[in-house]
Structures are given as structure tokens and as C-alpha cells.
Amino acid sequence: MDQGQYTTVGSLREQVGFLVAANTSLIAEVNALKFQLEQLRRMLFGSKRERFVAAEHPSQTRLEFDIDQQVLEAAIEAGKQEVTYTREKPRKPHPGRLELPSHLPVVETVIEPEADTTGMKHIGDEVTEELEYTPANLFINRIVYPKYITPEDTNGSQRQVIAGLDRPIPRCIAGPGLLAHVLVMKFVFHMPLYRQVQVFKMGGVNIHPKTLDSWMSLAAAHVRPLYAVHKAYILGSNYLQADESTIKVLDRDKPGATHGGYMWVYHSPPLRAVFFEYKKGRGADAPKANLLNFNGFLQTDGYVVYDAYDSKEGVVHLSCWVHARRMFEKALDNDRERASAVLELVQQLYDVERVAREGGYPPAQRHELRLEKSLPLLNQVGKYVAGNRNRVLSRSPIGQAFEYCLNRWDKLMNYLVDGILEMDSNLVENAIRPLALGRKNYLFAGSHDAAQDIAMFYSFFATGKKNDVNPHEWLTYVIRNINDTKTSHLKDLPPQFIDKSLLV
Numbered sequence: 001m002d003q004g005q006y007t008t009v010g011s012l013r014e015q016v017g018f019l020v021a022a023n024t025s026l027i028a029e030v031n032a033l034k035f036q037l038e039q040l041r042r043m044l045f046g047s048k049r050e051r052f053v054a055a056e057h058p059s060q061t062r063l064e065f066d067i068d069q070q071v072l073e074a075a076i077e078a079g080k081q082e083v084t085y086t087r088e089k090p091r092k093p094h095p096g097r098l099e100l101p102s103h104l105p106v107v108e109t110v111i112e113p114e115a116d117t118t119g120m121k122h123i124g125d126e127v128t129e130e131l132e133y134t135p136a137n138l139f140i141n142r143i144v145y146p147k148y149i150t151p152e153d154t155n156g157s158q159r160q161v162i163a164g165l166d167r168p169i170p171r172c173i174a175g176p177g178l179l180a181h182v183l184v185m186k187f188v189f190h191m192p193l194y195r196q197v198q199v200f201k202m203g204g205v206n207i208h209p210k211t212l213d214s215w216m217s218l219a220a221a222h223v224r225p226l227y228a229v230h231k232a233y234i235l236g237s238n239y240l241q242a243d244e245s246t247i248k249v250l251d252r253d254k255p256g257a258t259h260g261g262y263m264w265v266y267h268s269p270p271l272r273a274v275f276f277e278y279k280k281g282r283g284a285d286a287p288k289a290n291l292l293n294f295n296g297f298l299q300t301d302g303y304v305v306y307d308a309y310d311s312k313e314g315v316v317h318l319s320c321w322v323h324a325r326r327m328f329e330k331a332l333d334n335d336r337e338r339a340s341a342v343l344e345l346v347q348q349l350y351d352v353e354r355v356a357r358e359g360g361y362p363p364a365q366r367h368e369l370r371l372e373k374s375l376p377l378l379n380q381v382g383k384y385v386a387g388n389r390n391r392v393l394s395r396s397p398i399g400q401a402f403e404y405c406l407n408r409w410d411k412l413m414n415y416l417v418d419g420i421l422e423m424d425s426n427l428v429e430n431a432i433r434p435l436a437l438g439r440k441n442y443l444f445a446g447s448h449d450a451a452q453d454i455a456m457f458y459s460f461f462a463t464g465k466k467n468d469v470n471p472h473e474w475l476t477y478v479i480r481n482i483n484d485t486k487t488s489h490l491k492d493l494p495p496q497f498i499d500k501s502l503l504v
Contacts (some may be wrong), residue, residue, distance in 0.1 A: 031334070031396060100129055138205050141175050143167070168479050172218045179219045180475035182212060187434065187457045188471050192442040213446070220453040223478055227456045229490045230463070234275040237268035238296030239420060241428035242306065244282060245435055248444035249451050258444050261451055263435055263458070266290065267428035270420060273496045274431045274462040276455035280448065284308065288441075297418070299425050302408060310411070319411035321346065322424035327401035335398040340389055342401070345381045349374055353423055363419030368414050378413060381405075431462045464495035473503035 004469045146159040170175055185191040191199075193212045200207045234240075243265050248258040262282045266275045279286040284305040291298070295314035300306040301323050309315045325346050331339040352373045356366040372400050382405075389402045405412065435458055445451040478493055492496060 015445060026304040028412055029395070031393075046207055049111070098131070100131060131334060132164060133214050135203060136181075138178070138200070138203060166485055169218050169222055172215060173501050174215050176473075176476045176479040179215055179479055182215060182455055183475060184461070184471045186216075186442070187438065187454070188461050190434070190437045190441045214232060215451065217450075219479065220304055220456060223460075223475075223482060223488075224456065226478065226482060226490055226493055227459065230273070230459055230494045231275050231277075233491070233494065233496075234268045234271060235290055235294065237271055237273075239268060239270055239299075240291075240294070240296070241269065241299045241422070241425045242287065243267075243301060243425060243428045243432060244286075244303070245432050247278070247435065247439065247451060247454070250444055250446050252414075252447070259448075261448070263432070263455055264285070264290070265428055267431055268421060269325075269427060271496050272463070273467040273494070274428070274459055274466065276435070276458045276462070278448070278451040278455040297414075297421055299415075299428075300421065301425055302404070316414055316417060317411050318370040318414045318421060319408040321349065321412060321415075322426055322429075324401075324405055324408070327404045328398075331397035331401045334396055335392065338398050339401065341384060342381060345377055345384070349377050349381075349423065352377075361419075365419070367419030370419070380417070382409060385409075427445050431466075434458060434462065460495060469495045469500065470503060474498060477503055 091311050113219060143166075145163050145165070150159045150161070152158050169179075172179070174182075182193075182196060183195055184191065193209055193216075196212065197207055197209055245263050245265065247261050247263050249261045250258040251257055259280065261278060264277045264279055264286050266277075267273070268275075275291070277286070282305075287305055288308075291309065297316045297318060298306070298309055299318040299319050299320065306317065309317050325343065328339045328342045328346070332343075352369060355361075356369055361369060385402050385405050389399070392399045392402065393399075394403065415423050438454075440457075445454055460475070461471050463469075464474055474495055477498075482490075482493065485493060492499070
């Protein structure tokens with residue numbers, strides 16, 4: 001074989017190697033694109049439930065899905081011919097008759113028999129009670145201020161006497177209860193103002209939408225000092241969970257267009273309190289300003305702007321196991337064997353948390369339980385992830401899931417440090433859900449200032465929900481009393497600190 005043939009063979013081998021590498025890369029890219037397409041389909045049409053159920057269980061027999069065609073056709077024909085049938089349905093125990101609340105007013109109606117009862121003796125009554133409803137009624141709260149004048153003195157002068165004006169917001173025609181109702185309906189029950197206008201109209205009261213906007217602005221300005229107090233207490237907590245979500249805002253500089261703003265959310269599990277803050281962007285400046293002096297435990301979802309706190313003195317950064325679990329759940333179609341192996345171990349970790357939660361374990365006892373039960377499981381997860389990382393394609397879904405865990409492994413382990421810590425950031429995600437529901441109803445905020453007001457009310461109402469505080473009663477009380485509350489006592493008004501006996 002001459003030199004030219006050697007050159008040709010070597011060149012072919014080089015081309016084959018190049019083509020094999022290119023083919024491998026293309027296969028990986030196709031698989032990645034298929035995975036993305038499947039995720040988009042699941043987002044549009046699939047179930048969003050995250051609970052993992054293994055494909056096979058040793059105590060569960062396999063179900064055969066292949067049915068003989070003749071049997072199938074016979075069953076279909078029998079179904080066509082069958083007109084009526086009886087089926088014994090399993091009966092669930094009835095919860096019993098609804099006990100009517102004792103605090104409700106009672107309207108009693110006596111219905112006499114149509115027959116003549118003259119000369120008959122009344123021997124008793126048959127009483128039927130039903131729960132009834134009438135639409136909420138607006139009423140005019142007329143406040144009368146009598147004016148008095150003193151007799152003329154020796155100089156012929158007189159002095160007029162009248163009680164001081166006792167209204168929380170003098171310029172607003174709406175009373176505290178009505179203001180609270182409008183705000184609660186929008187931010188707790190997600191009813192946009194234009195729908196509330198329609199409800200008021202059904203009751204015979206025409207309120208212009210701009211009037212409702214004005215009421216909301218006046219109420220927001222009225223309670224804003226409490227928002228600053230609320231923020232100070234939450235950001236001063238030693239354990240925070242942080243997350244962010246989008247909100248569309250009308251931009252005056254861009255007529256007809258909306259600006260994509262962000263709600264930055266901080267949740268303090270020890271205080272059971274939530275703080276929303278609106279910012280125009282999603283950059284690192286937002287958390288930097290709020291967490292400048294923070295010391296304690298910070299739990300996030302892996303967003304890169306929080307990576308700066310990995311090495312900050314006095315801060316222990318935690319990651320979220322829910323987000324890690326989602327990565328493996330998404331990888332099931334790509335590599336079910338490896339993804340299932342990790343998901344089964346993660347499910348056992350959550351079983352430990354369930355035992356602690358249902359048992360009402362205090363933090364110290366939950367800490368000991370985790371060291372005994374969770375630490376060995378975490379070591380198994382870490383060993384499996386590290387051992388399989390180099391056996392899969394880095395761009396594949398399972399490879400991305402492994403990479404996600406390895407890059408955050410220390411932060412995923414940090415919840416073992418203290419029993420007050422949560423395994424995931426679900427609590428702050430749950431607090432954001434009302435915002436997501438609100439976006440679907442009122443679509444956008446009218447301005448950047450309005451978005452800041454929205455953040456304030458979501459902060460109050462989310463905190464009230466976590467502390468089982470009636471939002472309407474609380475806000476009505478605050479509107480009525482905040483002007484008469486000393487600055488040093490404003491700390492007693494937030495939902496997490498309010499004396500519930502005052503809310504009647």
C-alpha cells in the first residue's frame with residue numbers, strides 16, 4: 001500500500017470520527033429539543049401534580065392492558081344494547097346536618113294554618129330552620145355634629161362649640177368598612193374593580209370606576225406607615241425564604257404597552273409573615289438593598305442573584321428540595337431508571353418531614369429526627385448523583401438534574417443545621433399564589449405606584465391568612481384606628497401581632 005493510500009485511509013478515519021462526534025452531538029440536541037417540547041405540552045395540557053409514584057411496586061401486581069379485540073367488540077355491543085342498569089356505589093359517610101352558626105341573627109316567621117283554629121288549643125310548634133342569604137346592603141352612615149354657641153359676654157362676643165371631626169379619611173366619602181370591602185374583594189377574592197362596579201350597580205348604587213381607584217389610593221396612603229413597620233420586622237427575622245414573580249404594569253412612557261415588573265417576596269416562617277415589594281426589574285439590586293444587613297438563614301430557589309450570599313459572613317444559604325425534585329420529575333421520560341432512583345429517596349426524605357409535622361415535633365426534636373433519618377438518605381442521594389453524573393450526557397434532562405444538585409449540594413444539605421428550617425420554599429411559593437390568581441383577573445397594575453400599593457396589600461393579606469386573621473375585620477380596624485395610634489405602638493397593628501379580640 002503506497003503513501004497515498006495511507007493518507008486516504010487516515011483521512012477517512014478522521015472524517016468518520018468527526019461524523020460520529022457530530023452525530024452524537026446532534027442526537028443530544030434532538031433529545032434536548034424533544035424534552036423541551038414535551039415540557040411545553042405538559043404545561044399546556046398535562047397535570048401539574050408533583051407527587052412521584054414509582055412505576056412498579058413490590059406489593060402491586062402488574063395490569064395487562066392488551067385486550068382481545070373480539071372481547072372488546074362484544075363489550076361495546078353489550079354496552080349499546082344495555083338501556084338501564086343498577087350499580088352499587090360505595091357510600092361515603094354523610095358528614096351530618098350542617099350546624100347553623102349561633103352568632104347569626106334569626107328572622108322568625110310564623111305561618112298559621114289556613115283552617116279555622118277558633119276554639120282550638122295550641123299544643124306546640126313544628127320548627128324548621130334554614131340558612132338564608134340576602135346580598136350585602138350599602139347604607140348611609142350619617143354623622144351629625146351639633147353646633148352650640150355661648151351667650152354673649154360683656155363685650156358682645158360669642159364662642160361656637162362643635163365636636164371635632166372624627167373620620168379616618170376626611171376627603172373620602174367611603175367609610176372604613178366599605179374601603180376594607182373593596183380591597184378585600186380585589187386582593188383576597190381576586191375581583192377586579194370593574195366587576196365590583198357591576199355588583200354595586202345591581203344593588204342600586206352607581207359608583208364610577210375612577211371613584212374606586214381614588215378610594216384605593218386614599219386607603220393605601222392611609223395605612224402605608226404600617227407597611228414600613230411590617231417590612232422592618234420581616235427583614236429583621238433570622239430566617240427568610242425569598243422568591244419573585246412577574247406583574248404587568250401600564251407604562252406611561254409607552255402608551256398601549258405594559259412593563260414587565262417583579263414582585264420580590266420574603267417570608268419569615270418563625271413570624272408567619274410575608275412581605276411583598278415591587279421593583280421594575282429582576283436584577284441583584286432588589287435583594288441587595290433588603291438583605292444588606294441580614295444575618296441568619298436565607299432559603300431561595302436557585303436564582304443566580306442570590307449566589308452572592310453563599311459566602312457572606314453570618315448568612316447560611318439554603319436551597320429548595322422541591323425545585324431539585326422537579327428536575328428529576330421532568331427527567332422521567334428521558335431516563336426513568338435513574339430519575340426514579342433519586343425520586344424514591346427524595347420521597348423518603350419527605351416522609352421524615354411528614355412524621356415530624358404530624359407529630360407536632362418542636363425544632364429540637366425535628367433536628368434530632370433529621371440527623372437520625374434524613375442524613376443517611378441524603379448521603380445516598382449524594383453518592384448516587386455523583387456516581388452517575390459522568391455516565392449521562394450533560395445536556396440531557398437527567399444530566400441537568402444531576403448538575404443542578406451537585407452545584408447546590410451544600411445548600412441542599414443546610415436544612416439539617418437547625419430544626420426551625422424547612423426542607424423547601426413551598427411556604428413562600430404558596431404566599432405568591434394569590435398574586436398569580438390576581439394577574440389572571442385584573443391582568444395588570446395601572447401604574448408603578450399602583451403596583452407598590454398592590455405589594456403592600458398582598459403583604460398584609462398573605463400574612464393575615466397565615467395567622468388566621470379575618471382580612472375585612474382587620475383592615476376595617478386599622479383604617480379606623482391608625483391615626484390615633486402612636487408611632488411606638490404601630491407594631492401592634494400588623495396581622496401577625498394584632499390582638500384578635502379587638503376585631504369584632
